[in-house]
Amino acid sequence: YANATIPSYRLFITAAHADKPSKKEVKESPTNAADATYPTKEQLAQLVERHQVLGVSMPVRSEFIRDSPLKSDDLEAIDIKVYHRKPVTISDHIAFRTVKFLRFFADAFFRKRYVHRAIVLETVAGVPGMVAGMFCHMRSLRRMQNDSGWIEKLLHEAENERMHLMIWMNVTNPTYFERILVTLVQGVFFNIYSFFYLFFPRTAHRMVGYLEEEAIVSYNSFAEQIRNGNIKNDAAPQIAISYYNLDKNARLLDVVYAVRADEAAHRDTNHHFADRIDAHNENLSEKFK
Amino acid sequence: YANATIPSYRLFITAAHADKPSKKEVKESPTNAADATYPTKEQLAQLVERHQVLGVSMPVRSEFIRDSPLKSDDLEAIDIKVYHRKPVTISDHIAFRTVKFLRFFADAFFRKRYVHRAIVLETVAGVPGMVAGMFCHMRSLRRMQNDSGWIEKLLHEAENERMHLMIWMNVTNPTYFERILVTLVQGVFFNIYSFFYLFFPRTAHRMVGYLEEEAIVSYNSFAEQIRNGNIKNDAAPQIAISYYNLDKNARLLDVVYAVRADEAAHRDTNHHFADRIDAHNENLSEKFK
Ligand SMILES: [Fe+2]
Ligand SMILES: [Fe+2]
Ligand SMILES: [Fe+2]
Ligand SMILES: [Fe+2]
Numbered sequence: 001y002a003n004a005t006i007p008s009y010r011l012f013i014t015a016a017h018a019d020k021p022s023k024k025e026v027k028e029s030p031t032n033a034a035d036a037t038y039p040t041k042e043q044l045a046q047l048v049e050r051h052q053v054l055g056v057s058m059p060v061r062s063e064f065i066r067d068s069p070l071k072s073d074d075l076e077a078i079d080i081k082v083y084h085r086k087p088v089t090i091s092d093h094i095a096f097r098t099v100k101f102l103r104f105f106a107d108a109f110f111r112k113r114y115v116h117r118a119i120v121l122e123t124v125a126g127v128p129g130m131v132a133g134m135f136c137h138m139r140s141l142r143r144m145q146n147d148s149g150w151i152e153k154l155l156h157e158a159e160n161e162r163m164h165l166m167i168w169m170n171v172t173n174p175t176y177f178e179r180i181l182v183t184l185v186q187g188v189f190f191n192i193y194s195f196f197y198l199f200f201p202r203t204a205h206r207m208v209g210y211l212e213e214e215a216i217v218s219y220n221s222f223a224e225q226i227r228n229g230n231i232k233n234d235a236a237p238q239i240a241i242s243y244y245n246l247d248k249n250a251r252l253l254d255v256v257y258a259v260r261a262d263e264a265a266h267r268d269t270n271h272h273f274a275d276r277i278d279a280h281n282e283n284l285s286e287k288f289k
Numbered sequence: 290y291a292n293a294t295i296p297s298y299r300l301f302i303t304a305a306h307a308d309k310p311s312k313k314e315v316k317e318s319p320t321n322a323a324d325a326t327y328p329t330k331e332q333l334a335q336l337v338e339r340h341q342v343l344g345v346s347m348p349v350r351s352e353f354i355r356d357s358p359l360k361s362d363d364l365e366a367i368d369i370k371v372y373h374r375k376p377v378t379i380s381d382h383i384a385f386r387t388v389k390f391l392r393f394f395a396d397a398f399f400r401k402r403y404v405h406r407a408i409v410l411e412t413v414a415g416v417p418g419m420v421a422g423m424f425c426h427m428r429s430l431r432r433m434q435n436d437s438g439w440i441e442k443l444l445h446e447a448e449n450e451r452m453h454l455m456i457w458m459n460v461t462n463p464t465y466f467e468r469i470l471v472t473l474v475q476g477v478f479f480n481i482y483s484f485f486y487l488f489f490p491r492t493a494h495r496m497v498g499y500l501e502e503e504a505i506v507s508y509n510s511f512a513e514q515i516r517n518g519n520i521k522n523d524a525a526p527q528i529a530i531s532y533y534n535l536d537k538n539a540r541l542l543d544v545v546y547a548v549r550a551d552e553a554a555h556r557d558t559n560h561h562f563a564d565r566i567d568a569h570n571e572n573l574s575e576k577f578k
Contacts, residue, residue, distance in 0.1 A: 165430060
């Protein structure tokens, strides 16, 4: 991981911004600007294109970042450290019971339709990271204090879950009913989770930790169905191959292992964030004690 | 810009995840996991640390990404293409008038206290990108469609504005009254902007375009006050030096030029986004016509 020592401001590259300005142009204030400097919509589009954002849609786990593509063996070897965090406090129990309660409905609704289950649940999984990242961002602005790394982790998680959704969308299409369901569930879940995060961020992170534990269980069953031959082990969609740096002949089972590894990383992060709040030790640049 | 050709999945590096798992550990479902795999809080913290997010807090403009630090000449040479986009439609006029109306209060309140002005207004500037990015993310989840690059640009803008705030916080301290003002203004602005973005995204982006035009005017006046000697040209804060890759002897004036260049990039992006919505040509991976 030689690259890990590159200072972070070297990693995020924007496209070249070519011409030099005349001094006059730089000094003038916009409302007095000469008509000559007024760009057409097409010129403006070109200006914007020069500031392309690269460096996003990166995998969360370091295992996917290496020179050679990952083979099935590499994916099975990723250490997802399966564990269950036993609930201790009342907040833990509320989080755990809520997740188990929700799982009951998901199991009843989807049964063995694992790809459909993945699609619908990933549309939900993309919400908590974005909501939490947004609140941390707003708090940083409001208190005028830096946030010590929460925002970037949370938004990265949200983006990662959205990528899971895009991947499963390339495997099957949701039914019309599922599309409506997703819209309704987002409307409810976004608001409930926002309320929760504002007032009980500790419980909110613990809940996501437990949701991710359950996500691992579901992806384990999904994998088992593929290994049993009940679900066809089709070719992996191209988006998954490029996102996870997979071998070009990768199959669906490889994708399931890759996604499951991400869920394990989210589980760790969210349980840890709850622990951090517990311990009043929220600055990620300080060692957790 | 040799780096610009590196595939994006090479740019975002997470720390190494060391050990290999036993097969047993991988296959087991969490609720049956053996006690041996149950991590302590400290072990969990270590797990999470291995997935550090690098590659964020990157500058928006490519000019800051190069091997040698930027000197004052380099900063003055950045082409910010000063222009004023004349309002055309009613939506444009509403956006423009709203911004001019808000500017009136800002001018009356801050007069020549440019650093304080920057602090207070950057806490506001960090809101639109985050709100818009969040809505685009939620829409992508809800419609189960990829978003063609809006989310990353918008969140990058929000992060960039937050960095501006962190930089000015290292130059001076806001007054107690300003701190209260910031909290109140965020409460109002966040809600109004969210409402606006949901129903009139085109006008919302146009408004930000005009806000950024005005930000350039303000930073021009700020720069002029430094050049006149009315504001002391102190040493640049360390956070600005590392964020913008500035010379280690950089001064406050250099920082003003760097921040102003960012505002120009936001102005271009937001006017362009409004143009894109206008033209029903919202897919950023398609050429703007
Ligand atoms: Fe997921
Ligand atoms: Fe997840
Ligand atoms: Fe700014
Ligand atoms: Fe800005």
